Amino acid sequence: MHVSNLILPLLTLSVTTTAVSALHITPQHKKALAAQKISEPAKREGVLAAAHKNKVKRLVKKKKRQSCQVRYNATSIVTSSTAEETASTTSIVGDDASAIPTLTNNENWANATATQTSSSVYETASTTADDWGFSSASSSSSPQPSSTTSAETSQSTSSWSKVEEWSGNSFFDNVNFWEWNDPTHGTVDFLGASDAWNSGLISINSNKRAVMAVDTTQVVSGGRKSIRIHGNRVFTGGLVLMDAYHMPDGCGTWPAWWQNGPNWPEGGEIDILEGVNAFTQNQVSLHTGQGCTMPSDLNSNQVGSLTTGSYNSYDCSSTNTANQGCGVRDETTQNAYGSGFNSIGGGVYAMRWSKAGIAVWFFPRSNIPSDITNDSPDPSSWGKAMANFPSDNCDPYQFFYDHYNIFDTTLCGDWAGADGVWNYAGYAGQDQSCAAKTGYSTCADYVLNSGSSFADAYWEVSYVKYFNSTTEV
Numbered sequence: 001m002h003v004s005n006l007i008l009p010l011l012t013l014s015v016t017t018t019a020v021s022a023l024h025i026t027p028q029h030k031k032a033l034a035a036q037k038i039s040e041p042a043k044r045e046g047v048l049a050a051a052h053k054n055k056v057k058r059l060v061k062k063k064k065r066q067s068c069q070v071r072y073n074a075t076s077i078v079t080s081s082t083a084e085e086t087a088s089t090t091s092i093v094g095d096d097a098s099a100i101p102t103l104t105n106n107e108n109w110a111n112a113t114a115t116q117t118s119s120s121v122y123e124t125a126s127t128t129a130d131d132w133g134f135s136s137a138s139s140s141s142s143p144q145p146s147s148t149t150s151a152e153t154s155q156s157t158s159s160w161s162k163v164e165e166w167s168g169n170s171f172f173d174n175v176n177f178w179e180w181n182d183p184t185h186g187t188v189d190f191l192g193a194s195d196a197w198n199s200g201l202i203s204i205n206s207n208k209r210a211v212m213a214v215d216t217t218q219v220v221s222g223g224r225k226s227i228r229i230h231g232n233r234v235f236t237g238g239l240v241l242m243d244a245y246h247m248p249d250g251c252g253t254w255p256a257w258w259q260n261g262p263n264w265p266e267g268g269e270i271d272i273l274e275g276v277n278a279f280t281q282n283q284v285s286l287h288t289g290q291g292c293t294m295p296s297d298l299n300s301n302q303v304g305s306l307t308t309g310s311y312n313s314y315d316c317s318s319t320n321t322a323n324q325g326c327g328v329r330d331e332t333t334q335n336a337y338g339s340g341f342n343s344i345g346g347g348v349y350a351m352r353w354s355k356a357g358i359a360v361w362f363f364p365r366s367n368i369p370s371d372i373t374n375d376s377p378d379p380s381s382w383g384k385a386m387a388n389f390p391s392d393n394c395d396p397y398q399f400f401y402d403h404y405n406i407f408d409t410t411l412c413g414d415w416a417g418a419d420g421v422w423n424y425a426g427y428a429g430q431d432q433s434c435a436a437k438t439g440y441s442t443c444a445d446y447v448l449n450s451g452s453s454f455a456d457a458y459w460e461v462s463y464v465k466y467f468n469s470t471t472e473v
């Protein structure tokens, strides 16, 4: 419908115009690209994969977990357990923005236990969390972490109290694993929890940091194994800190640490740390329903700059801008992304979602404020944010709600793998094109045949911490 119609001309542009145009369109419209209908080969591949896995029930219920990039044709969701073949087919191919199903139970959107009983449509599901879809990395059936539920350290001026922490051995207890096709069409094979552990792609290292890696087998077919995790709790408002020592980097990679709400784009999307290939600059983006706009003086109150696209950059609405949204790229801060980030042992990203609006800061390892290390964060002392989206014309609780946190490393796909991006140089801090750097003319060929190149494509995360406030939120 309207979204798709707007998107299609852009898709055409992105593959037929010069690299410059395509590049400037593609990052802006990466989510739009993801919203396009799956191609015929992809459909067939998806259907075959589904038949092979024989996880029809998961696929039917996959609708429940649609992210911004995943739309399912609600009318194709089959309610009868006898129609498994149809269900597996239509729920995969029904990737059309015209029929985004309405989820009435947003609070339980990321909660397997609750969703189990929230809709009669899903009554054919078995009662285990695994069959419901997501697999849990821990043997515990509780979606809640067993510890770290309150802030023990709070004597500073911070008005924020810790409400959740993912760290150490329990890091993966707080997440679910996405083990279906990549909604952004990457050359990846996302693993479920047990496969992720067994293959060694996730681990807790000797420094008690969570590692999420990419398979380095030299030659693979179909897709390279990787990880995508979703937090199992939803939040509305709050302050989230993420401390990483390393992030995926290099040609072919498209890593992101981000948040998403239900009924996309109505529940909003906040991309906190994201980029592709050998970029060295981070881009923070908002994608919203209609009505959220940014003031004309936006750039004077942030370190980064609003990217310019084919549509009004100040309008964050996905519908009005063919999913361009409001993107802020930071060309100034050193070592905030990719190889630079890794060279300094990373640092802390912070995202504050409060009455004042949504803002993102980055602190390199050597310059992490003591209020952060003391678990008593005080954003008012942090100085100018990398990206600072004020609430003036964008109510942060109208346009954003019920978000869960996501880490993923996809490879190629709609952004990293787009021809114009793969072949382009001189953008977001990347001087040489990946085609030139790798000698491969396509991203997918490189990813499938050059596993050793992906040794650096891993996240090494010390913690994710959520804080809440009775005065700021």
Ligand SMILES: *[C@@H]1O[C@H](CO)[C@@H](O)[C@H](O)[C@H]1NC(C)=O
Binding pocket: 073, 074, 075, 076, 090, 094, 096, 098, 099
């Ligand atoms: C949704 O799926 C149904 C059943 O497969 C199909 O008849 C209908 O055309 C689809 N709608 C759209 C908009 O794709």
Ligand SMILES: *[C@@H]1O[C@H](CO)[C@@H](O)[C@H](O)[C@H]1NC(C)=O
Binding pocket: 108, 111, 112, 113, 114, 143, 144, 232, 233, 234
């Ligand atoms: C999940 O849903 C159950 C049942 O409604 C509820 O008791 C539990 O607190 C929820 N867990 C989370 C993490 O929201």
Ligand SMILES: *[C@@H]1O[C@H](CO)[C@@H](O)[C@H](O)[C@H]1NC(C)=O
Binding pocket: 163, 234, 235, 236, 237, 238, 239, 466, 467, 468, 469, 473
């Ligand atoms: C903060 O508290 C509000 C109100 O209880 C809740 O809706 C929100 O999800 C909380 N956010 C976090 C990060 O805990």
